[in-house]
Amino acid sequence: MQGGIPSPMLFNILFDFVIRKVIDEASVAGVKFSYGGNDFFHGSREKYENCNVLALLYADDLVAMCETTDDLEKFIRSFEKITQKFGLTMSVKKTCIMTSQQLKEDQHGKVLTGQEVDHPSIDINIRNQKIETADSFTYLRYTITRDQRQDTELEIRLEKTARAFNMLRYSIWHRKSVSIVSRLRIFRACVLPVLLYGGEVWSFTTTQERRITSFYTRCLGTIIGVNLCDRMSNDKLLEITGQPSIEDILCRNRRRWFGNVNRAVYDDNEASLIKKVIFSYFHDEKRPQSIGIRKRWEDKVMLDIDALQIRNWRSLTQDRDRWGKAININVQTKAVHNNIKEIVFEYKQRAVGRRAKERAVAQEVVQRKVTELSRKDRNNQYKCAGCVKNFRPQGITNHVKACIKARAWCNKNKIG
Incomplete structure (x- = not known):
């Protein structure tokens, strides 16, 4: 049966049954959220319901979220007991524990930057092996860190994309027999998905957006034979290649994912778990005002929607076709400029003359x-x-x- 077509489905059924047994025995609630409605703005009089998220499953990967160390240990030991009972074994080497970063506050309630709350170390042993405590972990190829920043994820994305791009450098990008149109199609099909993996949930800072923009334009420049010494502006590069900017693509992906989640309801018109988590919040909790406000994912989505001057997104997202037309306005791929080779040659000649003048000045001639x-x-x-x-x-x-x-x-x- 191993390797057969029914194997994944049978395993999913078994693993789902095992997790239900674990939840019943552990009696752990998980992380508590509040869900009030399909909106990011929550008033003091809003009616809300509490929902708990304990375990996230995908194939044989499991993420358990608990609010206390005792609940986490209880869940892990119940999981070890139940899985052993049904012939499954938890890999301790592939299991890790990560705690969210919590900063200290002074007597006035202001957050002390860089000073973390001292928590006792988590010591959970399974089969005489200690479960490792990590500062970050990767789930479904997405890296999550203790401080909820995305610098590590950005570094990994750029590294993997550079590796995929360089694998085609001599076989595609530098081969004159491959037209520029074909190169751009291969770039969109093979390289761009690696760069934008998980981009639907990114909330990058301005500095991080500049880094990914710089990488994107360098790739396009390599494809058409332009380097930094040629001094072609990013706008001119996008114009002659007919490609949309990476900022517009990221905004489109966020809007598209937001529309998909907003339409995610069950048959009885009840919001799905993903939709509840997207619009959830912690009741009676406020964001600290003394450490600067980082834009959250919902803030980015609202800015993306306002940029398109969409005022009725609550109803527009329910119509998939209309929503798709609205969010794809700025990301249409255009035809490559007819004289792209002549334009590149002109910039090359300018660079040659500029370098000659610079050498002459350096030699004082x-x-x-x-x-x-x-x-x-x-x-x-x-x-x-x-x-x-x-x-x-x-x-x-x-x-x-x-x-x-x-x-x-x-x-x-x-x-x-």
Whole structure:
């Protein structure tokens, strides 16, 4: 049966049955949220219901969330007991514990930056093996950290995308037999999904958005043969390649995921667990005001919606087709510029001339023309400073360079 078509379904049924047994025996509530309605704004008089999230399952991966150490230990020991009973074994090496970062507060309730609350170490042993305590862990290829920042996830995304991009560098990007249109299609199909994996839930800072934008434009520049020395602006690069900006793509992905979640209801019109978590909050809790306000995911979504001037998102998200047209306005892929090769060549030539001038300045040799230092007569001719002969503008510079009598004058005026 192993490797057969029914195997995954049978395993999911068994694992779901085991988890239900574990929850019944452990009697642990999990993390408590409040869900009031399909909105991010919650008033003091809003009616709400409490919902608990304890375990998240995907195939054989399990995430358990508890509010206290005792509840976590009780759940783990119940899980170990039940799985052993049904012939399953928990891998202690692949299991880790992570606690959320909690900062100290002074007597006025202000958060003390960089000072964490001292908690006793968590010591849970299974089969004489201690479960490791980690500062971050990866679930479904998404990295979560104690401080809920996304710097680590961004580094991992950029590293994996760079590896995928460089695998095609000599076989696709630098091969002249592959057209630019085909290269861009391969980039969108093979590289861009690696970069945007999990981007629906990102809430990057401005600095992080600049990093991912810089990486995206460098990839496009490599595809068409432009480097940093050519000094092509990002707007010009996107214009001639016909590609949307990475900021617009990220905003579109967030809006699309938000619309999918907002439509997620059961047959009895009850909101799904994902929808409840998205619109959930901690009742009677406020965000600290003394450490700066980081934009949350819902703040980013509202900014994305306001950018499109959508005022009726609550009803518009229920219509999938209309919502799709509204959020895809700025991310349409356009045709590649007809003269893209000529434009790239022009920028290359400018770069060559610019580098030549920079080298000349570095060597303290300024390339100057005789016509810039001499005056022309009535016949539109210039006089050589050495032999005092008259020449047309097209020939005076070359003559002065070759004239022995004008050599001292050339050295004085830096004509070489």
